Amino acid sequence: MSRVTDLSTQQLLVRQMMRTQQNLTEAEIQVTTEKKTQVYSGIVAQSHRLVSLEVSKTLSERYVQNNQTAELRLDSASTSLEAIEKSVSEFHRRLQSYKSNLSNPPVQDDTQELQKWALSSLKDLQSYLNLDVDGQYLFSGTKTTTQPVDLGLSTIDAFQAEYDGQKIKYPTTRDAHLQEFTMSNNGEGISAITDALTFDRDDTAGTSTLTIAPGTGSTQSFANLEPGSTITIADTGYNDGNYTIKSIDSNTQITIESTQLVTPTNAQPENVYIVKNDGTKIDWATSGGVTMAIGTGAASDTITARTAGGFSELSAGDIITIEGSGNSGENDKTFTIGSIDAAGTVITLDTKRFEDETTGGVVDSGGAEAATLTESGGTTYLPAATGNITFTAGPPGTLVAGTTGSLSGLAVGETFTVSGSTGNNKTYTVASNDGTTLRVNDWDISSATWYQGNDQNVEHRLNENRSIDMDFNAIDPAIEKAIRAMGIIAQGVYGTAGGLDQNTDRLDDAMYLLEDSLSFPTSGTPPFGAEQTGSFEQIAFDVGFMQVRVNTANESHESYVGFLDKNIGNIENVNLLEAITTMQDHARTLEASYQVFSRFQELSLNKYL
Structure with a gap:
């Protein structure tokens, strides 16, 4: 029989249809997303465990991303180091070839070509060491936003003007090579106090010294300076310029590399031999001798021939060696000619020394x-x-x-x-x-270094409990020794007292440093004292081991992420077959509900009146 519904029954039917509609919608979302619910409250019993798993997964994924960045940095560093080692090996090969074919005197073209190659290799190393990845420099230590290497390179002429090999020598020790120092008397710099500097020129001993007399309460000294390093002196009366430190006494007195005559012990003129650069020896005993005079004030030293025009065959820039001077050969040295007068009689030497002065204090x-x-x-x-x-x-x-x-x-x-x-x-x-x-x-003494980074290690965390130190930088002993060897070879113009042709012992010195940088240890005696251990072979091993550790850590993280994904899926993923079946059930129920509701809507009491 048919029944006419009342209002309450109709509202009940509507609510039931809306509930079924909601269930159908939820079932459709489950089928579409394959998730049991879109909110944690939908799985209250397991929500805490799910959140914990998701946090662990997010952390592991973040470590994977960070490790991938570290892997890129290590791969880039490895590539750069391989290029550096190749450049050093090639220079070593050329140096070895030059040394094997060395003549006396050395061939000018070959010598200059080797020095140009040294400078070119230095430029290569500077370029490789200034590599950055994502805006961060790889060889700067923890100063990753600072370009690490600035060797101040331009041309071989400019380099040799800075390091002439006699008055200013390229540093031969690691400490001197990396020295950075500032001392002043003007309220600036590392040290700034009322201290007096005394510059002393001793013509009898042929030395130039700089002594600091600390003022009241001052502890300022030269303790942080290294023999062999180059210092720049500024704002003095007569002694501004660049100097190479020869020795340091009691941390308060510096002796510089100087080029000057010593006050002759024999009466002048005296009979000496003057050896020209080509080996020709002139016996001045047959020509009345020469007069060696110490320059007064800031004037350079001179050698005057007793015979007018006796030096007419020589030119400015030539080098000469004096033999047989004085009672003990006090002036038996090699000098560079600064100038010669028009008559060819007076040589003015290229003199480097201090002038007597007390400043400051x-x-x-x-x-x-x-x-x-x-x-x-x-x-x-x-x-x-x-x-x-x-x-x-x-x-x-x-x-x-x-x-x-x-x-x-x-x-x-x-x-x-x-x-x-x-x-x-x-x-x-x-x-x-x-x-x-x-x-x-406002006197100032300073010494700048070519390395702008620091020696602190960049720590990279592999996971919560493990980390690695990226301990490679541009002053690794292998790299520093290679740079030093190239600088030693590149200094000094051919034909001058500081030139490579006049200082062939530098070949063996540089060869040792290069071999020590390529593969430690090296046979033989270190030319400049004990060197720090380290070679490109060791750097390659260390960086390779870091790469393995990072890669292993990432594989572990990725495996763990897969494990977490599986467990997270077990909690939040729906059984798709069951979800589809449930959705279809809700759809059929809703369809039936609409049909019943429609039938009820068609019934009316008018049909029974």
Whole structure:
């Protein structure tokens, strides 16, 4: 029989159809996504475990990504190191060939070609060591945003102008090669105190020394400098320039590599032999001898022939060697000719040395003093014009005139000497001047390194419990030794006292360093003292081992991610066959519900009245 529904029955049917519709929608989502639910509350009993598994998976995937980046860095570093080793090996081969075919004197073209190859190899190494991946430099230690190597290379001429091989020599030890140092008296740099520098030129011993006299409370010294390194001296009266340190005494005195005559022990003129660069020996005993004179002030030393025009065959830039001088051969050395007069009689030597000077270290005068200031040009500032002068220790040291504006004639950069004071009779350089107050002597000593990174290791974490240290950088002993060997060969112009042709012992020195860098240990005695262990062979092994560890870690992570995926799937993935069956059941139920509801809608009491 048919029954007419009332309102409550109709609403019940609608709610049932809506619930069935919702169940169908959820079933369709399950079939489409193959997931039991889209929210954790849908699997309350296992949600905590699921979240834990997903966190572990995310962490492992992040380690995989980081390890892939590390793998790229290591692969790039390995490629760069292979290229560096190839370049070093090729230079070693060329050096070996040159050494095997060495003549006396060495062939100029062959020597210059070898030196050009040394510079070219240095440029190659600099390029490979400045490799960056994703904006991070590989060989800078932890300073990954800083380009690690700057050898200041341009042309072989520029390199040899900087390192002439005699006055300025390329560093021969690791410590000297990597030295970085700053000392000043102007309130800047690592050390800045009221210390006095004394430059001393000893013509009898033929030495030039620099001594620091620490001021009150100062501990400043040369302890951080290394023999063989190059220093730059600035803002002194007479001794600005680059110098190579020969030795250091008690951390307070430096002796530089100098080229100068020693005060002759024999009366002048004296009979000596002068050997030209081609080996020709001139006996001046038959020509009245020569006069060797020490230059005064900043003037260079000279050799004057007793016979006019006796040096007419020589030219500026030639090298000569003196033999048989004095009682003990005090001037039996090799010199480079700076110039020769037009008559060919007087040789002016290319002299490198300090000039006597004491700078810095202004002492408190405790009051105004009647001191006199004398400019380097001869102008004198007397107390009658300046008034008494007050000296005040710095840094920077200052001199204040009693008469306003009386010192206005002293220009910045001008040197002057003080006399008539108590403790301040020295030479100073004007740093600033307002006419009344002079700020003086901002002297500075510095030594720059070609390596701009640091020696700290980059730590890379493989997982929560394991990490590796990427401990390769541009100052690895193998790399540093190779760079040093190439620099030693490249220095010095052919035909000069510092040229490779005049210093063939450098061939063996460089050969040892190259062989020691390619494969440690090397037979023979280190030419410059014990070297740090390290070779390209060892670097390749270390980097290769890092690559294996990173790759193994990634394989482990990827395997673990697969295991986690399986367990996560067991929790959240739906049985697709069951889900489809359920969806079809809900669809048929909903369809039947619509049919029943439609039939109910067609019934009316009018049919029974």
